[in-house]
Amino acid sequence: MTGREPPRTEVLPLEPDLVGEHFVLSELSQKSTAECQALMAVAWRANPLGSAAFLDRLSQTLRQDSLFEYQGGARTAMALLFQAPPDSGTLAWALLGVNLLARLSAQFPTETWQLARHMHQVARVADEAALWEQWAKGAVNLLNDLGSRDPQAARALLDEMAQAAKARDEAALWEQRAKGAFNLLNDLRSRDPQAARALLDEMAQAAKARDEAALWELWAQAAVNLLNDLGSRDPQAARALLDEMAQAAKARDEAALWELWAQAAVNLLNDLGSRDPQAARALLDEMAQAAKARDEAALWEQWAQAAFNLLNDLRSRDPQAARALLEEMARVAESRDEIVLQEIWAVGARNFIAEFGQTGPELLESHLVDWGRRYPKCMEALIRLMKG
Numbered sequence: 001m002t003g004r005e006p007p008r009t010e011v012l013p014l015e016p017d018l019v020g021e022h023f024v025l026s027e028l029s030q031k032s033t034a035e036c037q038a039l040m041a042v043a044w045r046a047n048p049l050g051s052a053a054f055l056d057r058l059s060q061t062l063r064q065d066s067l068f069e070y071q072g073g074a075r076t077a078m079a080l081l082f083q084a085p086p087d088s089g090t091l092a093w094a095l096l097g098v099n100l101l102a103r104l105s106a107q108f109p110t111e112t113w114q115l116a117r118h119m120h121q122v123a124r125v126a127d128e129a130a131l132w133e134q135w136a137k138g139a140v141n142l143l144n145d146l147g148s149r150d151p152q153a154a155r156a157l158l159d160e161m162a163q164a165a166k167a168r169d170e171a172a173l174w175e176q177r178a179k180g181a182f183n184l185l186n187d188l189r190s191r192d193p194q195a196a197r198a199l200l201d202e203m204a205q206a207a208k209a210r211d212e213a214a215l216w217e218l219w220a221q222a223a224v225n226l227l228n229d230l231g232s233r234d235p236q237a238a239r240a241l242l243d244e245m246a247q248a249a250k251a252r253d254e255a256a257l258w259e260l261w262a263q264a265a266v267n268l269l270n271d272l273g274s275r276d277p278q279a280a281r282a283l284l285d286e287m288a289q290a291a292k293a294r295d296e297a298a299l300w301e302q303w304a305q306a307a308f309n310l311l312n313d314l315r316s317r318d319p320q321a322a323r324a325l326l327e328e329m330a331r332v333a334e335s336r337d338e339i340v341l342q343e344i345w346a347v348g349a350r351n352f353i354a355e356f357g358q359t360g361p362e363l364l365e366s367h368l369v370d371w372g373r374r375y376p377k378c379m380e381a382l383i384r385l386m387k388g
Helices: 018-028 033-046 046-064 072-082 088-103 109-126 129-149 151-168 171-191 193-210 213-233 235-253 255-275 277-295 297-317 319-336 340-357 361-374 374-386
Strands: none
Touching: 018 046, 033 046, 033 072, 046 088, 072 109, 088 109, 109 129, 109 151, 129 151, 129 171, 151 171, 171 193, 171 213, 171 361, 193 213, 193 235, 213 235, 213 255, 235 255, 235 277, 255 277, 255 297, 277 297, 297 319, 297 340, 319 340, 319 361, 319 374, 340 374, 361 374
16 A cells, blocks of 8 residues: 555555545544544554654644545644543653644634643643643743633633742743743733733742742743833833843843843833933933943843934934934943944944035044044944845
8 A cells, every 4th residue: 555565563654744644534534433442552562752743743734624625634633632531642642742732723713712621630640740841831822822812711720820830839830831921921911911911920930939030031031011001101111020030130140131131121211312312312322331341242242233223313303412422332332342243333334424415525524534543443343234
């Protein structure tokens, strides 16, 4: 049938895979439920990972309804995908479940919800760390779709993840719970800002209690996303959240938290630039202080990007302030001798030239001469940009 001579100990697969999948489905669709279960039990015992891989490919085929000309085959496939093996291969099935919950939750919401419940039951009965972790990973995947479709069910699932993490006291479960909270918060932040803020506070409480870098980083990532929405809607709340991020970064002294704080500061400064120039300039100075204190390239790059954005707002409104900021950017780029800073300055300088080239050509010429003398590396970046 396969067109190849098989070894004596095995039957070669029917290829290509799509043909083999249809063959299996067509055969199983003609058998009783008990017969299908018996065949799959043998497959799980003989080759757990191979069985999981086959069913994973089958789930990808299931996403394309046009491939199924027979409903019996589709129903059989669903039963095979969502049923745990009776005795062996449970972990391989749980690994498969994580992929199924990511891939099929939008198309098969009822079945994937039942699968998540089944994975939870299997983990609870077996009481094995690996199965609990796979259930938690699957729950994170399910939350991606569930948050917008059924917020109450999503919140209940997140609470269940917290209960499991508390009961087992395992870092892997707490991290998955934080990832689930992060995903749900992304859906909540525009639809229900108060609920989003409350969930962020829960993430902070868990991070404080566990004192684990992974939880703090996920909290900071969620804070960045929430702050993006708060910036224009509630500037005071946005600034307060940014200060919380700074406090956490100072307390833990971790590069990842400082970088996320700087990213959030850039985003907030973009909103402040035209609305509150003084507050924007003060925030930029805070970013410079943090970059000087930590002496990290990533923080200086974020500062340069924020300065560039503020420069764009200042050019037409306050040319002198724009010129002073451009000078500051050049000093930093020249002293640190980092190409990325020099290139950001060069784009800002090009925009400055375009703004004032017509109105003050003689003054501009003196600026260019001065820049070439004091900031030769920055000027090289500007020349490359202008030539390109």
